[in-house]
Amino acid sequence: MEAKKRNQSCKETIIPYLPYGVVTGILSKLPVKSLLRLRCVCKSWLNLVSAPQFITTHLHQSITNLSIEKLHIIIARCDFHDHRLYKFNLAAEKIDHILEIKSHPKLKFIGSSNGLVCFTYAGGSLFLYNLSTRVYKEIKPYGDFRYFDDRYKHGFGYDHSTDDYKVVKEDKDGFYVYSLRSDSWKKVVQHFPYHGLAVASGTLLNGALHWLLLDTIWMEPLAIVAFDLIDEKFREIPLPDFSTSAFKSELSRVKLLGGCLCILPLPHTGHEFLIMKKYGVKQSWTKVEIKAPYHRFMEPLALFYNDEALLLIDFVELVLYNTREGTCRNFVLQGMPDTNTKTFVVKAAYMESLVSPIMGGESKAISRIK
Structure with a gap:
């Protein structure tokens, strides 16, 4: 006492x-x-x-002091009977959180921003979830549309002008935006004003979500389209000059790498990437080559200030590659169940935060969504 x-x-x-x-x-x-x-x-x-x-x-x-010690990786288990999201701690090299989704296996990862993860499953409700604080919010579908079909554009990002998080979704009837701050959906345009197929969720940069649109027959780039989350309008980002390059037919999606837009090749086609070093300037597109050993597929997930790049190999292996010295270090996914690795897919690099998906209300911490 x-x-x-x-x-x-x-x-x-x-x-x-x-x-x-x-x-x-x-x-x-x-x-x-x-x-x-x-x-x-x-x-x-x-x-x-x-x-x-x-x-x-x-x-x-x-954000300003990003390092390998602060970065986590989101891994999805793609098993028919059970779906889970895993948060892999790169510094400790182990799984430090598992979100179980028991009721339906059709999980779709929409995106992540500032520590919040957006996903849907069974074509129904959306969920915003902080994998660190384990606080979530369920977002009901708008009207009759339910499915985040791969034929339509979608994405998730942060609007700094209003301190708001937004989900965007194209549907056959128009283009919709959900605002977390107002907890409501609205239609912003009747139809998506561009043609082409986007094979990945929108990539957030400079307050806008970006998609690389591909020709549906030849799968060659048609345009990079950005949707500004602030004024909720579309604009086009200039593509590289492909007049003297066969690289055009190998491109598939746009991602964020080292704070710049990066166009990635199709799986199994190579280790060359195009990076837009000055946003919006066509002449700043630069071809970059990462000569790390890999097998069928390689995708850079993050670049760090000390000449290191985090690479995803064959969708499941994580490698830290030193671009200056040419050395590699593999991460062992400790804590993963002993099962077929093909059922696990790395979805995104993830930065922990205290940001809550609940604005102005009480929240509940969970480790399972039913």
Whole structure:
């Protein structure tokens, strides 16, 4: 009893003497897992860590100081009887969270932004889920449309102008946008104003989602189309000049790499990539080659300041490649069930955050969605 009183006295006398700015600065540099534990230290720290301003500060720290230690990987299990999302910790090289989805195997990954993951399954409701805090929000479909069909464009991203997260979806009847802040859907255009097939979800950069549209017969690039999440209008990004290159027929999708738009080749076709070093400038498209050993498929997931690139090999293997020294290091997926690796697919690089999918309401932490 005496020791308990001393500990309580210690908390009441030491913590209040730490300047607020000092406490904020120290805590903002800690990983999410540590912050979730520190919320239990005292009420003032709970209020601090839960405050919107602190969540924004912590997110900014993570973005500006991105390293391999802060990056996680989202892995989906594509088993007919069971679907799960795994969060793989690159620093510890182990699975540190599993989200079970029991009721239907048809899971579709829509995208991730600032620590929130957007996905749907069974063609029904959407879910926004923070894999670190384990807080989720279910988004009901709008009207009669339910399915996120591969024939239609879709994506998920952050609108910094209104501090809002938005889901976009094309349907045969128009193009729709969901706003998390207003918790509502709206139609923005009657029809998608471009022709072509997009084989991947929209890639977020500079407040807009980007799709590489391909000819449905020859599968050659037609255009890069961006949907601005702020003014909710479409614009076109210039393609590279393909007049003297056979590379055109090998391109399949646009991704984000090192803060730049990157056009990736089709699986099994090579290790050359096109990067737009200056956004919106056609002349800035540059061909980049990564000469890392690989088998049938390779995709760069992230570039780091120390000349390292995180590569995805054959959809399931993760490799850290040093572009300057030409050395490789494989990550072992510890914690994965002992099963056929073909049932697991790496979906995206993921950065932890405290961002909540709930705006202005109570939330619930879970590890399973039924």
